[in-house]
Amino acid sequence: MTDSLTVRDNRTGAEYEIPITDGTIKAADLGQIKLNDDTPGLATYDPGFVNTASCRSSVTYIDGEAGILEYRGYPIEQLAEKSNFLEVAYLLVHGDLPSKEQYDNWVHHITYHTFVHENVKAFMQGFRYDAHPMGMLMASVGALSTFYPEAANISDPDNRQIQIIRMIAKMPTLGAWAFRHAQGKPYVYPDNDLSYAENFMSMLFKMSEVKYDPDPRIAKALDTLFILHADHEQNCSTNAVRSVGSSQVDPYSAVSAGIGALFGPLHGGANEAVLKMLRRIGSKSEIPAFIEGVKAGNERLMGFGHRVYKNYDPRAKIIKKACDDVFEVTGVNPLLEVAQELEKIALEDEYFVKRKLYPNVDFYSGLIYEALEFPPEMFTVLFAIGRTPGWLAQWLELVQDKEQKIARPKQIYTGERKLDFVPAAERWA
Ligand SMILES: CC(C)(COP(=O)(O)OP(=O)(O)OC[C@H]1O[C@@H](n2cnc3c(N)ncnc32)[C@H](O)[C@@H]1OP(=O)(O)O)[C@@H](O)C(=O)NCCC(=O)NCCS
Numbered sequence: 254m255t256d257s258l259t260v261r262d263n264r265t266g267a268e269y270e271i272p273i274t275d276g277t278i279k280a281a282d283l284g285q286i287k288l289n290d291d292t293p294g295l296a297t298y299d300p301g302f303v304n305t306a307s308c309r310s311s312v313t314y315i316d317g318e319a320g321i322l323e324y325r326g327y328p329i330e331q332l333a334e335k336s337n338f339l340e341v342a343y344l345l346v347h348g349d350l351p352s353k354e355q356y357d358n359w360v361h362h363i364t365y366h367t368f369v370h371e372n373v374k375a376f377m378q379g380f381r382y383d384a385h386p387m388g389m390l391m392a393s394v395g396a397l398s399t400f401y402p403e404a405a406n407i408s409d410p411d412n413r414q415i416q417i418i419r420m421i422a423k424m425p426t427l428g429a430w431a432f433r434h435a436q437g438k439p440y441v442y443p444d445n446d447l448s449y450a451e452n453f454m455s456m457l458f459k460m461s462e463v464k465y466d467p468d469p470r471i472a473k474a475l476d477t478l479f480i481l482h483a484d485h486e487q488n489c490s491t492n493a494v495r496s497v498g499s500s501q502v503d504p505y506s507a508v509s510a511g512i513g514a515l516f517g518p519l520h521g522g523a524n525e526a527v528l529k530m531l532r533r534i535g536s537k538s539e540i541p542a543f544i545e546g547v548k549a550g551n552e553r554l555m556g557f558g559h560r561v562y563k564n565y566d567p568r569a570k571i572i573k574k575a576c577d578d579v580f581e582v583t584g585v586n587p588l589l590e591v592a593q594e595l596e597k598i599a600l601e602d603e604y605f606v607k608r609k610l611y612p613n614v615d616f617y618s619g620l621i622y623e624a625l626e627f628p629p630e631m632f633t634v635l636f637a638i639g640r641t642p643g644w645l646a647q648w649l650e651l652v653q654d655k656e657q658k659i660a661r662p663k664q665i666y667t668g669e670r671k672l673d674f675v676p677a678a679e680r681w682a
Contacts, residue, residue: 256272256273256274257270257271257272257273258270258271258272258273258278259271260283260286262286262295264288265288267286269285269286271283275306275309277306280296280297280305283295283296283297284296296663298665302487302492307487307492307495307660308487308495308650308651308654308656308657309654309656310486310487310647310650311325311348311650312324312325312345312484312486312643312646312647312650313325313484313485313486313643314326314486315485315486315561315562317559317561317562317563317564318563318564319564320562320564320565320566320567320611321567322485322567322568324341324344324345324483324484325344325345325348325349327344328567329480329481329567329568329571330567330570330571332344332480333477333480333481333571334571336480337448337449337476337480338449338450338476338479338480338483338639339356339359339360339363339421339449340356341480341483341642342359342363342421342483342641342642343355343356343359345483345484345642345643345645345646346417346642346645346646346649359418362418362422363418363421363422363449364422364445364449364452365422365445366418366419366422366423367422367423367425367426367443367445367452368423368426368442368443369397369400369423369426369427370400372400373393373396373397373400373427374430374440376393376396377389377393377427377430377431377434377440378434380392380434382434382435382437383435384431384434384435385630386428386431386432386434386435386630386631386634387431387512387515387516387521387630387633387634387637388516389427389430389431389434390424390427390428390431390512390634390637391509391512391513391516392509393427393430393431394420394424394427394505394508394509394512395505395506395509396505397419397420397423397505398503398505398506401416401419401503401505404416404503404504404505405502405503407501407503407504407652408652413504413649413652416503416504416505417504417645417649420504420505420508420641420645421641421642421645424637424638424641425443425449425452425453425456425638426443426456428453428631428634428635428637428638429441429453429456429457430456431634432457432627432631432634433456433457435628435630438460440456441455441456441457441459441465442456443455443456444456444464444465446464447465447467448472448476449476449479450467450472450473450475450476450479451465451467451469451472453475453638454467454471454472454475455467468582470578470579470581470582471579471582471583471625473578474575474578474579474621475625475635477571477575478572478575478618478621478635478639479635479638479639480639481568481571481572481614481639482614482635482636482639482640482643483639483640483642483643484640484642484643484646484647485640485643488520489514489515489517489519489520490511490512490514490515490520490521490640490644491511491640491643491644491647492514493510493511493513493514494507494508494510494511494644494647494648495507495647495648495651495660496510496660497510497511498648498651498652499651499657499658499659499660500659500660501652501659504645504648507644507648508641508644508645508648511637511640511644512637515633515636515637515640516633521632521633521636521637522632522633523555523556523613523615524556524615524616524618524619524622524632525619525629525632526555526556526615527555527556527592527615527616527619527620528588528619528620528623528629529555530554530555530556531588531591531592531595531620532588534591534595535591536591537590537591537594540591540594540595540598541598543595544595544598544599544602547604548602548604554595554599554605554610555615555616556612556613556615556616556617556619557599557605557610557611557612557613557616558608558610558611558613559611559613562611562613563609563611564609564611565611565612566611566612566613566614568613568614569611569612569613569614569616569617572614572616572617572618572621573617575617575621576589576617576620576621579621579624579625580624583624583625584624586620586623586624588620588623589620592616592617592620596612596616618632619632622635
C-alpha cells in the first residue's frame with residue numbers, strides 16, 4: 254500500500270501523486286494541479302472547515318463514534334472523578350500532570366493573581382445596568398491587554414506563562430463582577446483562602462457576612478463542570494482564538510475573540526434552549542406528544558445530537574451525576590423528572606436510535622445552573638471560565654508551532670469585475 258493519492262485532472266489528462274500523511278493531504282499540494290501556467294492551482298472549498306484539519310494538536314482527543322474525550326491522553330471520566338480543575342488546567346497548559354511542587358506553585362500563583370487592577374472595576378461599573386455578562390467579560394478580558402502591555406511579547410516563554418496564569422486567575426473575578434453588575438450589587442473582591450470554585454462562589458453570592466461559607470458539594474459540582482468544559486479541540490471559539498492568535502497578537506486579545514465566538518447561540522447557548530423546551534413540555538404526560546412533534550420534523554429535541562459525538566456525549570454522563578449532588582443541596586429541580594423521562598423515551602425510540610442522537614453536554618447542565626440560581630445569560634460565562642485553560646493551551650501550541658502561519662483562507666470571488674467608477678455627482682444627476 255502506498256500512502257498517496259493519485260489524482261487525474263480530467264480537464265487536462267494530467268496525473269498527480271499527492272502524499273497522504275495522518276489521513277490528510279496538504280491543501281497546498283493541490284496547487285500544482287493547473288489548467289496552464291497562467292491559471293491559479295486547484296484549491297478546496299470548505300465553509301465551516303467541516304473536513305479540513307487546521308493544525309496538529311496534542312491537547313485533546315475526541316472519538317465521536319465511540320464517545321471518547323481525552324485531555325492530553327487522560328479520559329475525561331477519570332479527570333472529572335479524581336482530579337480538580339486547576340490540576341486539569343495545568344495538564345492542558347503544560348502537557349503533563351504536575352509534581353507536588355509544580356502543583357503547589359501553580360495553585361499559589363493562580364490564587365494570588367485573582368485580583369484585578371482597580372481601574373478594571375471602574376470601567377466595568379461603566380456598563381449599562383442591563384449589560385449582558387458575556388459582553389462585559391469579552392470587553393474586560395480584551396482590556397486586560399492594556400494593563401499588561403508586555404503580554405505582546407509572545408516569543409518569551411516566561412512572559413507567556415505569567416499571562417496564562419493571570420488569565421486563568423482573573424476570569425472568575427471578571428465573570429462574577431459581570432454577574433453582580435446586572436444585579437446592582439457591589440462587586441466582591443477575591444478571597445484567596447478559598448479554592449478556585451469556592452472563591453468564585455464567594456464573589457458571586459457573598460453579601461454582608463464577614464466570610465462566605467461555600468457548600469463543598471456545590472463547589473465540587475462547579476469544579477467538575479469547569480473540567481468538563483476545559484477543552485474540546487478545534488471548536489468555533491478555539492478556532493477563533495487560534496485564528497486571531499495567528500496574527501501574533503497578545504493572548505488577552507486572542508481569548509477575547511474566543512469569548513466572542515462562544516457568545517453565539519450555535520456554540521454556547523444550547524443549554525438555555527433545553528431549559529426553555531423542558532419548561533414548555535411542563536410534565537411527563539406531555540412528553541409523547543412532544544416526541545411525535547420532533548419526529549414529524551416540527552422542532553428538535555434540544556440537548557440531543559452532536560456534530561462530533563454519534564454516541565452518548567461522555568460529558569453528559571458526568572453531568573448527570575453532578576445533578577444529583579447539586580440537587581441534594583438545592584432540592585430537586587422539578588424539570589429534572591421531565592428531562593430524565595424524555596431521555597429514557599428518546600433513547601428507546603427508533604427515530605433517535607437510527608440517527609445516533611444521544612444526550613449532549615447541554616442536556617443537563619442548564620438544570621444545574623438554574624438550581625444554582627444563575628440567570629441564563631450567565632450560563633455561557635461559566636462555560637468561558639471553564640474553557641479558558643483550553644483556549645490558552647491551544648494558543649500556546651499555536652505560537653510554538655513552526656508550521657503555523659497567519660490564518661488567511663482563500664475565497665471564491667463571485668462579484669463584478671473591472672467596472673468603471675462614475676462619481677456620485679454624475680450618478681445622482
Ligand atoms: C448539534 C446538532 C446541530 C448537530 O447537527 P448535525 O451534525 O449537523 O446533524 P444534522 O442536523 O445533519 O442531523 C442529522 C439527522 O438527525 C436529525 N436530528 C439531529 N439532531 C436532532 C435533534 N436534536 N432532534 C431531532 N432530530 C435531530 C436531523 O433532523 C437529521 O435527520 P434527517 O437525516 O432525517 O434529516 C444537532 O444535533 C442539533 O440541532 N441538536 C440540538 C441542539 C443542541 O443540543 N445543540 C448543542 C450541541 S453541543
